[in-house]
Amino acid sequence: MSSWKKYLAEVIGTFVLVTFGCGTAVAVGCDSASGSGYLLTALAFGLVIVAMAYSIGNISGCHINPAVSLAMLMRGQLSTTDFVGYVISQLIGSALGCVVLGIVFGFDCGFGANQIQAGWTNGNAGSALLVEIILTFVFVLAILGVTSKVENSAVTGLVIGLSLTLVHILGIALTGTSVNPARSLMPALFAGGTALSQVWIFIIGPLVGGALAAVVYGALDSADR
Helix, strand or coil: CCHHHHHHHHHHHHHHHHHHHHHHHHHHCCCHHHCHHHHHHHHHHHHHHHHHHHHHHHHHCCCCCHHHHHHHHHCCCCCHHHHHHHHHHHHHHHHHHHHHHHHHHCCCCCCCCCCCCCCCCCCCHHHHHHHHHHHHHHHHHHHHHHCCCHHHCCCHHHHHHHHHHHHHHHHCCCCCCCCCHHHHHHHHHHHCHHHHHHCCHHHHHHHHHHHHHHHHHHHHHHHHC
């Protein structure tokens, strides 16, 4: 597969993730007090992964997330050159999604940017970082597990999409759920303010969580063999 096709697929996938995932958060509200809005946002992110996995998965693997790409790099399933290309493509896709959200909802819409949620009693930078590490670890571990066997290919997209929905159901009330630096960085740049000052949490946390998942899965996989 040509590199430019894989990179374009990552642009498209991340664009759809931000447009529909963050867009749903903007449209219906994603704080824990919003009830149906909370669940709709979690489902929107998960369903995007399902849709993209079965449309671009055979082209780029449908990472659309630097934390996933990092785990694949560490597992030897992605070259350093492609890792850089994927991350750049993911950031471009995220930026394009933010532009669309700004046009549709206004450039003061907040862009579904991640930040420590006001209703989280014990919320602080340290606990938010821990939450993002754990959420990303679970999400990426699921990805590594389900993609490790060819016979899982028919259900891979469903498993990954449902796993993303799962971590959103817990994480929205705490951090808004990032588990994806590309999904967080561009909305924070567009939103500014608190989201921008806290964005380091949503870059470092997911990358650490993804790396830990790669290490742990590697140990489990080698032990099994």
